[in-house]
Amino acid sequence: MTAATMALAGGPVLGTPLSLLLLQMLVIIIVCRIMAMILGRLGQPRVVAEILAGILLGPTALSRIPAFAHTIFPATSLPALSLIANIGLILFIYITSLELELSRMGKQLRQSALISLSGIIIPFGLGAAASVHIYHVLGDPDVSYTSFMLFIATAMSVTALPVLARILTETGCIRTTVGQVALAAAAVDDVVAWTLMVVVVAILNNTGQNIFALYVFLVVVGFTAFMWTAVRPLLRVMVLRWGRHKSEGQPTVTPILLFTVLVLLLASAWFTESVCGIHALFGAVIMGVVTPHDYGFAEAIAERLEDLTTQLFLPLYFAYTGLKTQIGSLSTGTAWSVEFLVLSTAIGGKIIGCTLAGRYAPGAPFSWRESLAIGVLMSNKGLVELVILNIGLEAGVISDTVFAIMVVMAIVTTMMTQPLIRVIYP
Structure with missing residues (x-):
């Protein structure tokens, strides 16, 4: 029944899905x-505003009003919203994964890897x-406890590459050595974090079947190798054959190339979701890594997809996350003591690990001020943290209260980054 039919019949127009x-x-x-x-005027990145907007729409604020929740966000409508939000997430993760081109790091790769690994190992252990x-x-x-521990430790050790790139651009640090090393370290961090999440999700989905979890991990490794050795060369040939050079003043992404990329992206996401049994976004990461950068192809693909994804689809994911976040559950002293512990561990572990690596690691001649700036930059969590938290909540490994605690941590670490950088490294 259409909305017009329902209206003529005296039914509510919002009755149709x-x-x-x-x-x-x-x-x-x-x-x-x-x-x-509003928050842009306060120097906050857009991701912070969208996370807070999602929480504002959720049960923490507006959805506490029964009429609002039942009319705009009834529980029965959330599965459809979730599906569309996850499609947007797949597109966005693919776009951000296009930045994981380790070959561009050159001589900075070694020191960036050392900083990244130190910034993972220390917060992971803490x-x-x-x-x-x-x-x-x-x-x-x-x-x-093993599943819970692995999940919490992984969530503590991630860095949000997309947010970091935007902060570096907005503060002008993107052109400095500190900015370049931090960006490269965040890229390495992302690769390690997604690898850890493959292992963690495989274990979560196959409790008590460690052999099968190992099998899942090996399948993902094999699939990644196939995409790199077979799909990437094929795409490079197609770019050389059908792509147009920027020097000609024409776009590098022709319809046949865009069609091919979208088909491969959906197929890769389907494979990791259905065959590997982990999550579709891992397929998006793999596809992003293997997409060639010849003639600015990866950059052009990102430009074609980014506006619609960030303006329409990505806010849906933040809102869906906010609808599951109940800040009101942090109403006890125990919850707030855990919140303080989580914040101290996440912030302290990242800043200490990356600062010490930046100062003392071979080949990283940074001052204490520069090293501290790298540590602060690497401590932001952003969207990557929310993705991991949603995986944990859907898998049942964390409760609603722990989910809310970790979301607050993601917000605080992301909000503090840009103001601190302006003070530490103006």
């Missing part, structure tokens, strides 16, 4: 835009230690 979904999308993108305009207390006071007894 399509009309409700369109209204939800309209509300979400408008609220996200308003929040971005997160594993902190997880003992978190599991004891807020963990689900039905979830194994």
Whole structure:
């Protein structure tokens, strides 16, 4: 039944799934835009505004009003919103993964890798230690401690490459050695983080079947090798054959190339979701890594997809995350003590690890001020953290309260980065 038919019959116009979904999308993108305009004046990146907009629409604020929640975001409508939000997430993760071109790092790769690994190992270890207390006071007894520990430790050790790139651009640090090393370190961090998440998700989805979890990991490795050795060369040939050079003043992405990339992206996402049993976004990461950069092809693909993805689809993911975040669950002293522990571990682990590596690692001649700037830049979590948290919540490894605690940590670490950088490294 269409909306017009229902209206003529005296029924509510919002009764159709399509009309409700369109209204939800309209509300979400408008609220996200308003929040971005307000927080942009305070020097905050857009991702912070969109995360807060999602929380504002969720049960923490507006969805506490029964009429608003039942009319705009009824529980029965969330699966459809989730599907579209995840399609947007796949596109965005693919776009950001196009930045993972390790060959561009050149001589900075060694020092960037050392900084990245130090910034992963230390917070991972601290997160594993902190997880003992978190599991004891807020963990689900039905979830194994090993799964919980691996998840918390991984969540503590990530860095948001897309947010970092935007902060570096907005502060002018992108042209400095500190900015270039931090960006390269974040790229290495992303590769390691996604690899860790493949292992963690394989274990979460196959509790008590470690052999099968190893099998899943090996399948992902084999699929990545296939994409690199077979699909990447094929794409390079197609770019050389059908792509147009920028020097000719024409776009480098022809319709046949765009069609091919989208087909391969969806196929890669389907393979990791259905065959590997982990998550479709891992397929997007793999496809982003193997997309060739010849003649600016990867950059041109990103330009074609970025506006629609970031303006329409990505806010839907933030809103969907916000609809699951209940800040009100942090109403006890225990919850806030865990929040303080999580913030201290996430911020301290990253800053200490990356600062020490920047100062003392061979081949990284940075001053204490420059090293501290790298540590602060690497401490932001952003969207990557939200993706990991949603995976953990959907897998049942963390509770709603732990989810809310970790979301607050993601917001704080992202909000503090740009103001601190302006002070430490003006």
